Amino acid sequence: MTVPVTRKDLMIVNMGPHHPSMHGVLRLILTLDGEDVIDCEPILGYLHRGMEKNSGKPNNSTISTYVTRWDYLATMFTEAITVNAPEKLENVQVPQRASYIRVIMLELSRIASHLLWLGPFMADIGAQTPFFYIFRERELIYNLFEAATGMRMMHNYFRIGGVAADLPYGWIEKCFDFCDYFLTGVVEYQKLITRNPIFLERVEGVGIIGGEEAVNWGLSGPMLRASGIQWDLRKVDNYECYNEFDWEIQWQKEGDSLARYLVRIGEMKESIKMIQQALEGIPGGPYENLEVRRFDRAKNSEWNDFAYRFISKKPSPNFELSKQELYARVEAPKGELGIYLIGDNSVFPWRWKIRPPGFINLQILPELVKRMKLADIMTILGSIDIIMGEVDR
Structure with missing residues (x-):
């Protein structure tokens, strides 16, 4: 709760919202002593779509299409956890080729998410140029997504047991070209931002989180690794085929806004390394393993109809979830995404x-x-990297 105002010189300020709540609203009720923040009370607006409640109801599409609305800037991860949970519950084996394709898509999505964190974060603290730069590379990633999935944002590509369609002809070569180009883009970001004295004044030593404090608060992702905790679910859980690639966990020990920036920049480089290795070693074979189940269900099944035999983006067949429970998780760009x-x-x-x-x-x-300057609030909030679709889901 907000600290009661007992001094006449204290002010209560409402920070936000500045636009309608179609993307969610986060209001901050601030108690200020001049420029110093005495207390902060976050208030969430209404964006709730009732996804968790609706997912258990018949005749709904929550566990297929609308999962991409949790984090609509990293939709591959919401799709991944949605299929990983039933796969683990029913011990569904994913073909190796499908696993490689998934990793490629996930790491491309991680880069796209970090890019769209970086641009607005820099704009929030007064630097407009990076906001325009990041859209060059992000559009190239979305071009790759569109070629493989048919959609630029809400892909509906992951399936229980694999992916919806194989990679089209020439896609791998285009992805290699993007990787080579993007590495030069990251170098450009670092020259423009990392040693900029104005940028360093705004982020260095601002919003410090110690390692023990980060663990106690349950933080994850770059927020945790920037505080000196080398914890990444891609290493810890070894899901998909991440253990087959050579890459390093990106971490910093300072725990401030600069450290969180450096972790995300490093993660984009590591994602490129993983994508290149996956493209070079991608095996042949099937891209999903439920075709046999689909056609064996009945001799006269609707899936045997001519219209379904040649569609490129096939739906998954239904199957019963056994009476048991589990928790599944993936390392999303913002941290641990679990179901x-x-x-x-x-x-x-x-x-x-x-x-x-x-x-x-x-x-x-x-x-x-608390105890920071009013101008530091946007730096700290931006360094957390939130999206309201998953905050109020």
């Missing part, structure tokens, strides 16, 4: 609980902004 799933011998889950990284990471904001 707690309970089956009930039905094609619909009895419980479907989302663990969004943005919501967990946002909780430390009031502690970070």
Whole structure:
């Protein structure tokens, strides 16, 4: 709660919102002593889509299409966790080629998400040029997504047991070209931003989080690794085929806004390394393993109709989720994205609980902004990297 104002010289300021709530609203009720922040109370606006509740109801498409609306800047990850949970619950094996394709798409999506963090973050602290630069590379990534999935943002590409379609002819070569080009772009970002004295004045020593404090608050992703904790689910859980690639966890020990920037810049470089290795070693074979189930279900099944035999983006067949429970997680750009799933011998889950990284990471904001200057709030909030779709889902 906000500290009661007992001194006449204290002010209560409402920071935001500045636009309608179609993307969600985060209001900050600030108690100020001049330019110093005494207290901060975050208030979330209404964006709730009821995804967790609706996912257990028949005749809905929550666990197929609308999962991409949690984090609509990293939609491959919301799709990945949505299929990983049932796969683990029912021990569905994913072909090696499909796993490689998934890693490629996930790391491209990680880069796109970090880019669209970097541009607005720099704009929030007064640097407009990077905001325009990041869209060059992001559009190239979306071109690759569109060629493979048919969609630029809401891809609907991951399937239980694989992916919806194989990579089109010439896609791998185009992706190699992007990787080579993007490495030069990252160097340009670093020359423009990293040693800029104005940028350093705004971020260095601002919003410091210690390692023990980060763990106690349940932080994850770059927020955790920037505080000296080398924890990355791609190394810890070894999901998909990440253990087959040579890459390093990016981390810093300072725990401030600059450290979080450096972690994300380093992660984009490591993502390129993984993508290049996956492109070079991608195996042949099937890109999903549920075709046999689909055509074996019945001799006269609708899936045997002519219209379904040649479609490029096929839906997954339904199957019952056994009566058991599990928690599945992936390392999303903003941190640990998890789903707690309970089956009930039905094609619909009895419980479907989302663990969004943005919501967990946002909780430390009031502690970070206290005793800081008013101008530091946008630096700290921007360094957390939240998106309201998963904060209020």
